[in-house]
Amino acid sequence: MADLRPRDERGQILLIAAFTLAVIFVALALVINSAIFTENLASQGEVAGSSEALTYQDQVRQSVAEAMAYANRYDESSLGASVDTIGGQSSSQQARGGRVIDVSLVSTTDGTRIADNASGGSAFRSSGGLSDWNLADGVERTRNVVVTTRHSDLPTSGTPFRLRANETGTPTNVWTMSVWEDSDDVVVRVNTADGDVSECRVAVAGAGTFQIDVTDGVIAGERCHALTRDGTAGTPMWFATGIPSGSTYDIEIANGDAIGGNYSMVVSPRGSWNATTLTTGSATGTPYRTDAIYEATVDYAFRTSQVTYETEIEVTPGEAP
């Protein structure tokens, strides 16, 4: 076969095809590179520090709650300084991780601590010796309702110890907790304003003291559903559920003679304690009231190069939701 053209002028189509294919391969390489980058992006977690903002907020809440407990016990005016200390320590700890934290006290709500902490425990009588009596009138909020008792100090089912929250002016609208012992068990029954009844039993071994944490719904370290769930509907329920929001309530004790031990609670507003049944200051053996901080509002700011978060936290340890 004869050549129609010189040999070095042949094969242009192949040459062009080769060039174009080469370009296509380069483009494919770029696309694959992008795919690898996508995989890399997908394996990255959330924005650095974004969940720490919430974790640390909870820590600050707990620390302020501890500072509040201290302030209520010893010196109410120490809370501001304690919160500043918490803020200072938090910021120097977090600065190492490139985070800025600022914690400061904004305001506090006054309340009253009502307690009877006679050593060795005593019957839950008023300072005048009444067995059925009233601790506080016109209460808006209550937190940390704790009863400390012993199995041997509990009443039987015939005369159960009762703690009531009555709507002020409408005493039929009442939340009642009854406590008694039944062989090895502690029985807690709750009657709500709308007629629901729920009951729980917790076995308490030994002769030592144990706590009934009414607002947290815990008896001797075990959860008591009767204090947290409505027996009929199964909806969340807690101390004074059923008292209409915006209304105030009175807190009463019935059959206080039948039980022995200690109790305490913090109520707000400050003037709601009952002047005739409680003594002022911590007189021994009788129920008393002291000024306490009910709620502290703390400003919390958390900042990193990517996260900006600033809120006010309301600290009310042991308050039912």
Place this chain on the structure above:
Amino acid sequence: MTERGTSTALSYVLTLSIATLLVSGLLFAGSTFVEDSREQVIRQELQVIGEHLASNVEQVDRYAGAPETVHEASLEQTFPSRVTGTTYDAILRENGGDPTLTLRATDPAVTVEIGLGSDVPITGETFADGGTIATSCEVSGGTCDRIVIENV
């Protein structure tokens, strides 16, 4: 012998045309393959960016829901400004009570939609281009009224 030239010319034309056909077929298939993969990769990348952005929106919603009063809540994240050579934008819209995050690449036109929780406070429509995107709360009176996205 007088017919040999004809045969040479014919076979030359045949060779050339067959070669052209094969080569153009190869090029066509190759470029379509690349184009398809590119579209697929863009879709994947938008999906990944969208999921990151949606998780930021939900995290800001958690920030707003955690305390009683919120003053400020915002998250910034840097995303690639282009995906496989094309620009894109992200749109956060109310979508009639079913909040949605939509990511759109311009060329080729690829759209990815990511659903958000219906209780996330989003009203109207906000959008941002690729790059550093801030997700933040518009706060009024201590509550987070609306979560928006914007470029910073």
